[in-house]
Amino acid sequence: MSPRRRDAEGTAVARAGRRAELLATAAEVFASQGYSATTVRQVADAAGILGGSLYYHFDSKESMADEILSTFLDDMWAAYDRVLDAGLSARDTLEAVVVESFRSIDKHRPAVVLYQNESKHLATSERFRYLLDSQRRFEEMWLSLLDRGVEEGAFRADLDRTLIYRFIRDTVWVAANWYQHGGRLSADDIAKQYLAMFLEGIRAS
Amino acid sequence: MSPRRRDAEGTAVARAGRRAELLATAAEVFASQGYSATTVRQVADAAGILGGSLYYHFDSKESMADEILSTFLDDMWAAYDRVLDAGLSARDTLEAVVVESFRSIDKHRPAVVLYQNESKHLATSERFRYLLDSQRRFEEMWLSLLDRGVEEGAFRADLDRTLIYRFIRDTVWVAANWYQHGGRLSADDIAKQYLAMFLEGIRAS
Amino acid sequence: MSPRRRDAEGTAVARAGRRAELLATAAEVFASQGYSATTVRQVADAAGILGGSLYYHFDSKESMADEILSTFLDDMWAAYDRVLDAGLSARDTLEAVVVESFRSIDKHRPAVVLYQNESKHLATSERFRYLLDSQRRFEEMWLSLLDRGVEEGAFRADLDRTLIYRFIRDTVWVAANWYQHGGRLSADDIAKQYLAMFLEGIRAS
Amino acid sequence: MSPRRRDAEGTAVARAGRRAELLATAAEVFASQGYSATTVRQVADAAGILGGSLYYHFDSKESMADEILSTFLDDMWAAYDRVLDAGLSARDTLEAVVVESFRSIDKHRPAVVLYQNESKHLATSERFRYLLDSQRRFEEMWLSLLDRGVEEGAFRADLDRTLIYRFIRDTVWVAANWYQHGGRLSADDIAKQYLAMFLEGIRAS
DNA sequence: GATGAATGAGTATTCATTCAT
DNA sequence: CATGAATGAATACTCATTCAT
Structure with a gap:
């Protein structure tokens, strides 16, 4: 590898690094103030540059949201696909999916919050x-997983499967609003306890 | 009742009715587009009047949100207080509170959505x-209810009580985002099935 | 005079009285807040009625200003004309005109303030x-009066006559901004002292 | 001084210059149309930019008025203080203050007009x-100056001192409404003639 | 890479005015 | 005479975006 080549790569890497840095900042601000209520200037302030300067890196405010969300979703689906391709039982799959979800929250918290709060609005x-x-893919995955679980005799058959799906989906993802990396409970701790509740309920047996 | 009396009351009622009508419209639009992303003009359009005309009834966009939210919260707490004062067991109280929550969602759906999505932002x-x-009051109520349930031997003691609180709170209230009055499942139906999951889990026994 | 006639007249008089009352209120508010900065609603509030109700009496905000100003000017010029037609010396005329000006201020204070502050703006x-x-007529009157005074040997000839005119005009009329009917000094008192200063200056002789 | 240093200073100076330029324009428009009757767009038009662009430089219309007025007042008081600290007789002080007042009018004419017409309104x-x-400080200065003049035997004692104060104040400052820099009479010319009238009156001796 | 200044479309809000009751 | 509700044009102000330097 010639020095020149290495240099160019170094620059490219640095540029990508700066980009990621700015996106992380933007995601943080979007998550805490809401996408619509956040001005480009606020993002720039948080990044320590002037408003106009963001446009050297990004086409628009929308494209920042786009990149934040697609990065998160790509990463999440990669993790889900690894689980789904592992040939586990429905019950073990459910556990693994929930664990991976909390790991996604841990890794992409602001993006998840953004997704939760603004996806309906942005998706227009x-x-x-x-x-x-x-x-849509998410819903299909869950519904078929729940069906399989009933077939395998692992899950109750007396509940509305759509309702169960929403129950789990909502509970897991909304947690991004209060989850804090490095807090008292790790993402895996929370996953474990949430799974206990999903599977067993909170009633003393 | 003299005709004059009836007349005056009729006018007052009509006025309050118009206000409530406009607030219902505003809540609907705020809930579906997000408070910040909603323009006053959109609210007015939905109400069939011009933007400026809203200001005959309300001081500002903010005061609409204020009235929407406080009306909902007052109503919700009245229902909660009736339950809490009834002297029920922890388990029965939990059931009643969840049922009342879904009834609140049924009655104030757009207000609940607004509360969910914008309260952090507005509360500044x-x-x-x-x-x-x-x-804060909500959290205290739930934590003490969960503690009492453990003391009464009704709830498991091996889970983080704050986590249980958040689990239930999030699951119930986020449901406002998809709940539809007059849909396949009534608010009471959903409450019943959610309670089944909270208490027993989804595992086949 | 038939009862019917008296009645109609009574009504007409009452109406004219109400009109004058409202105009007095409007003038007061215009004078204290400025014409542009005053809303029709503020005038109505001060009159104890609703904004729209003013339009039963007046065509527009502008027409209120119009009536206020023209009433004042008509009255002032009538007084001036009486003085100018009396065949007095220049010096006695000047004294009489200044006295009449302060009487106008006493009688039409808010109108004078309105005239001072807004006439340039309104006159477009x-x-x-x-x-x-x-x-224009006012300026001509003063300049010829000052000229006559010089000819009659009553006034100094070494000063710029336009400057004297502005000096006196400004000093007299601006007093409307602080003059209060029923205050420590009557309009005639102030006129007397102002005349002393115009004519003799403030230097100890 | 390094080139870089000079460059930075040049930019800072340019920025301050643009600000001052815009303020001068705004003052001109405010003075000629009245503050309330002037739209931000009119100011921007006069400056050759768009309405919104003004907000890059100023927070609000009010803050423009603020800066215009405080700049004028600071400058005026600096001049007054130089005079007051010079240890002159009451009569000479009065002359110097009047001269400085006309110089202020010459230098800050639109600001003075703004001050005259809108300060009561703004001061709320x-x-x-x-x-x-x-x-308040202005009034105190004048009253004590007039008192001192009477003590020193320079001014008449038979006139109401508050009236004299208002007489002079009004006459001098209202002149800003018609004064034109570069007109037939300079500010010092006008001051001289006004002083002659104040001190001697217009009567032929 | 970043800045400073501007653009221009949009946003909440104001307000003179209208009019059926 | 007065009210209550609305209109519609204008207003101060915001903000995503552009671009010469």
Whole structure:
């Protein structure tokens, strides 16, 4: 590898690093103030630059949201796909999916919050159609998983499966609003306890 | 009742009715688009009047949100207080509180969505301090209820009580995002099935 | 005079009285807040009625200003004309004109303030052309009076006559801003002392 | 001085220059149309930019008025203080103060007009409290100056000192409404003739 | 890479005015 | 005479975006 080559790569890496840095900042601000209520200037302030300077890195405010959300979703689906391809039982799959979900929250917390709060609003634009696609795939995955669990005799059959799906989905993902990396309970701790509740309930046996 | 008396009352009632009508419209639009992303003009359009005309009835966009939220919270706490004063066991109280929560969602769906999505953002303003107060009281109520349930031998003691609180709170209230009055499942139906999951889990016994 | 006639007259008089009352209120508010900064609603509030109700009495905000100003100017010029037609010396005329000016201020204080502060602004509209006419006539009257005074040997000839005119005009009329009917000094008292200063100056002789 | 240093200073100076330029334009428009009757767009038009662009430089319309007025008052008081600290007789002080007043009018004409016409209105806001403070200090200065003049045997004692104060104050400052820099009479010319009238009156001796 | 200044479309809000009751 | 509700144009102000330097 020639020095020149290495240099160019170094620059590219640095540039990508700066980009990621700015996106992390933007995600944080979007998550805490809401996407619509956040001004580009606030993002820039948080990044220590002036408003206009963001446009050297990104086309628009929307494209920041786009990149934040698609990065998170790609990463999440990669993890889900690893689980789904592992040939586990329905019950073990459910556990693994929930664990992976909390790991996603741990890794992409602001992006998850953004997704939760703004995806309905953003999805009206063509550019964010993939949000709906992801949601649809997500629902199909869960419903078939729950069906399989009933077939395998692992899950109760007396409950509305759509309701169970929403129950689990909501509970898990909304946790991004209060989860804190490095807090008292790790993402895996929370996953474990949530799974206990999903599976056993809170009643003293 | 003299005709004059009836007339005056009729006018007052009509006025209050118009106000409530406009607030219901505003809540609907705020809930579906997000408070910040909603323009006053959109609210007015939905109400069939012009943007400026809203200001005959309300001081500001903020005061609409204020009235929507405080009406909902007052109503919800009245229902909660009736339950809490009834002298029920922890388990029965939990059931009743969850049922009342879904009834609140049924009655104030857009207000609940608004509360969910915007209260963090709005609460930065002094005017909305009561949102934080309500939240704090809500948490205290739940934590002491869960403690009492453990003492009464009704609930498991091996789980983090704060986690249980958040688990239930999130699951119940986020349901406002998809709940539809007059849908396949009534609010009471959903409450019943959610309670089954909270208490027993989804595992086949 | 038939009862019917008296009645109609009574009504007409009452109506004119109400009109004058409202105009007095409006003038007061215009004077204290400025015409542009005053809303029709503020005038109505001060009159104890609702904003829209003013339009039963007046065509527009502008027409209120119009009536206030023209009433004042008509009255002032009537007084001036009486003085000017009396065949007095220049010096006695000057004294009488200043006295009449302060009497106008006493009688029409808010109108004078309105005239002072807004006539330049209002006079851009065709409807208020008479303000400019009045001003022009006023200036001519003063300049010829001052000239006559010099000819009669009553006034100094070493000063710029336009400057003297502005000096006196400004000093007299601006007093409307602080003059209070029923205050420590009557309009005639102030006129007397102002005349002493105009004519003799403040130097100890 | 390094080139870099000079460059940075050049930019800072340019920025301050642009600000001052815009303020001068705004003052001109405010003075000619009245503050309330002037729209931000009119100011921007006069400056050759768009309405919104003004907000890059100033927080609000009010803050423009603030800066215009405080700049004028600071400058005026600096001049007054130089005079008051010079240890002159009451009569000479009066002359010097009047001269400085006309120089202020010459230098800050639109600001003075703004001050005259809008200070009562603006001073209702906390932000403009300094207008009242200045007025109060102004009155105190004049009253004690007039008192001293009487003690020194320079001024007549038979006139109401508050009336004299208002007489002079009004006459001098209202002149800003018609004074034109570069007109037939310079500020010093006018001051001289006004002083002649104040001190000697217009009567032929 | 970043800045400073501007754009221009949009946003909440105001307000003179209208009009059926 | 007065009210209550609305209109619609204007207003101060915001903000995503652009671009020469």
